[in-house]
Amino acid sequence: MGISEAAPPLQQFWAALQLEEPPFPVLYYVLGDTYRGQEEQERFKAEGKSRASWTESPHNYRPARAIDIYPIIPTDRGPEVSNDPVHYQQIRDLADEMFLVSGCNFQGFQDCPHVELPNWRTYQPKKKAQRPYLLELSC
């Protein structure tokens, strides 16, 4: 769990969201799932929280190719997660701006907390250089 398990463009998205002022009455955002393992994915499907079987969700890859973000609003019972799509507008707008896909825009099964890479099925993280090659130059 945690943002470090997400693909770099999603880490950048989460960082950029922190820099924005949340729209009233949103207090702040919390990060939900990044990577989701097999057992959890199967449980989610059984509970109807996801339609995807194992490996069919962008959450089932490392690094995670989707993250879930929840706006927190004040209620009589204290701060709680909002399910109102209106409170997801900032997430949706920023996702559009950063060429990511908001689950608010899904046809049929609207999933507003969800933000995924547009190319998640084929996404490969860039390989980091193991170590810069040091050339010994004799002058």
Ligand SMILES: [Zn+2]
């Ligand atoms: Zn999701």
